[in-house]
Amino acid sequence: MRARQMEYEALLVNISDDRAERKKDEELMQMMAAATEKRRRASEDDVGTTKEPSGTTRKDATNGGADA
16 A cells, blocks of 8 residues: 555656646747747847948938938
8 A cells, every 4th residue: 555655646746747847848938939029029120220240230221311
């Protein structure tokens, strides 16, 4: 009987570990989705701008020349 009890407790621990790992994976996926969305929005916001070789951003001269 004690052996069955120990097996049962081990099973409960495994189930608990699996749930914790699944929760961690879900949180990671949410973080990755948020980062992807942030990059997508930043990319949309960058329409009309050009990256300089130095890494700075300037307005593109093709946007009407107002900012060139």
